[in-house]
Amino acid sequence: MAAAAASVLSPQLPVRYRGSHPNFRRTPILCPSHQNSTSRVAKFGMGVAVRFSLQAENFFFDVASEAELKKKGFMGMRKTKLVCTIGPACCSEEQLERLARGGMNIARLNMCHSTREWHRDVIRAIKRLNEEKGFCIAVMIDTAGSEMPLLDHGSASSTKAEDGSLWLFTSQKSVGSCPFTIQVSIEGFSEGILVGDELVVDGGMATFEVVEKVGNDLHCRCTDPGLLLPRAKLSFWRAGKLVTRNSMLPALSTKDWADIDFGISEGVNFIAVSFVNDASDIKCLKNYLYSRSPDFIGVLAKIESPESLQNVHEIIEASDGIIIARGDLGVQNPLEEIPAIQQKITHLCRQSNKPVVVASQLLQSMIEYPIPTRAEVADVSEAVRQYADALMLSGESAIGLFAENALSVLQIASEQMELSSRRESCQSLLLQPQLAESSVERIAEEICNSAVEMANNLGVDAIFVYTKRGHMASLLSRNRPNSPILALTDNAGTRNGMTLHWGVIPINLQLSDDMESNITETTQLLKASGCLKSGDLIMAVSDSDVSGSSGALSAFQSIQIRAIV
Ligand SMILES: Nc1ncnc2c1ncn2[C@@H]1O[C@H](COP(=O)(O)OP(=O)(O)O)[C@@H](O)[C@H]1O
Ligand SMILES: C=C(OP(=O)(O)O)C(=O)O
Ligand SMILES: [K+]
Ligand SMILES: [Mg+2]
Incomplete structure (x- = not known):
């Protein structure tokens, strides 16, 4: 491939004065509350009225993120993703919709419990919510595995x-x-x-x-x-x-393989593997999925056994992400070791550019009580401070009396800790070890590292990344920028896979070979819907594999800074 060019095109540097704390001054975006997000009339360019929608086939921005953006502005958007285990306490369509509106990014189904028919009904209800109501909830199944005796x-x-x-x-x-x-x-x-x-x-x-x-x-x-x-x-x-x-037992039992086939046929987005021992379990499943599933299904390894701790480096390398399954980890390891294990794994995952979920007992008392303990809030906040990609509810949502309250505690605690981390500038760039092997991959990685540094220094409101496979979006996320990453893709599998990444808001856009027209379309639609306003500063990063065969300069990996007029 021709050498990709990192070009800073049209760097119309800040037209606004941003004050001494550029990353925190935000004016909430004003938008009429009566606007209906699914069908509106907007004025474009030469004053021609056209109907458009942010939940249309060629441009799909999920309703929960759109509402959050309009309420809180780009900087107020939560970066830490939230996973809810679905159980009898939250499985009706109405309850699922309330969780979706409350910030659930991924629904987890634990195949240890209930029947396959029950799980099928839940998965289909979630897909209906996505299709009919405009959400973007990914579905994860979690294998029963060679569990501990119960x-x-x-x-x-x-x-x-x-x-x-x-x-x-x-x-x-x-x-x-x-x-x-x-x-x-x-x-x-x-x-x-x-x-x-x-x-x-x-x-x-x-x-x-x-x-x-x-x-x-x-x-x-x-x-x-x-x-x-x-x-x-x-x-x-x-x-x-x-x-x-x-x-001594296989990580994937006969029941697990049947559940995996079920997951493929129901179009799930992630499979979490319980009681992984080593990387071979993960490689075997990834090969299987590659040959059986038409769409990408992410394989997440659950670190919960002493063996998985010993082999943690190779497991992280082989998998698409990690769940720190503190429940079983605490059965087989002294409890006092769990915090240091969590910190080490979250750090390793970020260095390896693999999303990491902190799971189990985050808000355990909320299974019975409407508010959490102070210690639970501190635990949640610590996971957020460590920049975990996602937090997971188990019994709190599956069987708890206060599933929605628990989700809202995660939401509020995440936002608060993200804000104070930014305020303290805790998130100075990590010295990221180099991942890339080929020169094209190296360029992508360096572009993303530099892009985030530049975005933070300039105080950009949002980073747009145009991506086919989500790789550049994940590399940007790895640097934990101050502003949200709006990741535009035309690949449904990529879009769902990105739901787990810290700070990434997946958007479906019919990508054109011409990057200029992609950027114009995105900004026009977001602006017309009230999500973007005059004076906002955005960074647009394009991925080399978005390019078509035209070979135009805009097809290469690039960073652009645009002030919205
Ligand atoms: N699909 C389900 N059907 C019934 N109960 C469930 C379901 N999923 C989870 N639960 C309940 O929620 C609790 C917490 O969920 P989880 O942590 O996933 O499972 P476990 O405790 O078995 O590790 C479980 O112990 C179980 O009682
Ligand atoms: C998430 C976990 O796994 P499961 O709930 O399937 O036991 C755990 O052990 O923490
Ligand atoms: K399980
Ligand atoms: Mg477990």
Whole structure:
């Protein structure tokens, strides 16, 4: 390919004086509240009235982002993405729509629970919301995986295990009537377990000592009293060390492969793989998807086992993103190690340009209460301060009494911490290690690093990036710019994949070979809808693979700065 040119075309430098804190002075964009976003009449160029829509086939800007932009301006737009686990508490069309309006970017379906028919109905309801109401919610399925054994004590509420009490742990069914018997979900759960080993429930909710083993059944004495919640997870410890059993099991079971086929046929956008051990699990699934799925499906590796921690570098390299699954991570690792693990993985992911989701127990108390604890807000804020791409709700949305409140806490806490991070200029450019191998890739990477530095220095309101595969959008996001990245693409798979990236707002645009006309179309439509106004400063970055065969200068990778007139 001919050497791509990084050109700064028409650098009409700031026409506005931006004050001493250029990145924070924002005037909310004014727009008439009665405007209907799906069909409006606007005046263009020579005064000809034309009908246009921001949710039309050739230009699709999702309604939630449009509303957020109009309410808060470019700088007020939230950068941290929000994932909601869908469960019985939030699965009706009305509830899903409220979550979509409340900022849900990705809906997660945990294939551990409910039937495939239930999951199908939810996925189709979300797709209907996207198609009929103009949202851009991506769908993620999460495999059951070779899970930890779960316990069932025969009741929907918790049971107390008293100090010294004797309990039977068995995989035999119909134990509900016997109060000191616990049914375990996996038949061979006690394989390799010895008398004297410790059985730990949910990372320490209660602890037992194995006093006798009869066949596969374990007779245990409670040594550390506590609560046994429904579907709590078990782990075994010997002499202070975890007795590892999971690495022996395949990360993808027969059920998981059937769920993956189901996901492909329902057109999901991401597959999260539970209990990944090493990169081979991820490579195998990616190859499978490549040959079976017509559209891109991102493969996210869940880091939740000691093996995945050991192999974390190769797993990040092989996957399209990472979920820090702190729930199971805390069952198999000392809790005090989790914060440092989270910090290390978020940092590694950003360096490798892979999106990272911080998951589990973010707002656990909100399953029952309408407001979070101070500590939970601090935990959420810390993940945002670390520049995680996304935060995930589990039980808070799936079975919680206050799913929408929980989402709104994530939304508000993210915005607040993003604002204070910008204020403190915490986000000075990371010295990003070079990723690119070919010279064309190197140019793309350098352009994005420089573009963000330039955008921050100039205080641009928004960065537009024209992209086919989303690569330049992700490289811009990796630099965590102050302004949002409006990523324009004509590829549906790319658009959905970008929902997970920090600060990227995916927009569908029928891309032309002529970059000038792409930029003109974007600015005209956004301006006519009230999203962009005179005096706004935008940066337009174009990706080399947007170019057609014309070879015009505008087809190359470029950075342009435009003041909107
Ligand atoms: N599709 C579903 N159907 C019923 N309950 C669900 C569903 N998804 C999640 N849940 C409930 O929400 C809780 C939290 O979800 P999650 O963290 O994804 O699962 P787990 O606790 O099994 O790791 C689960 O324990 C389960 O009780
Ligand atoms: C997200 C997690 O996985 P799951 O909810 O599927 O157990 C976790 O363990 O934190
Ligand atoms: K799972
Ligand atoms: Mg887990």
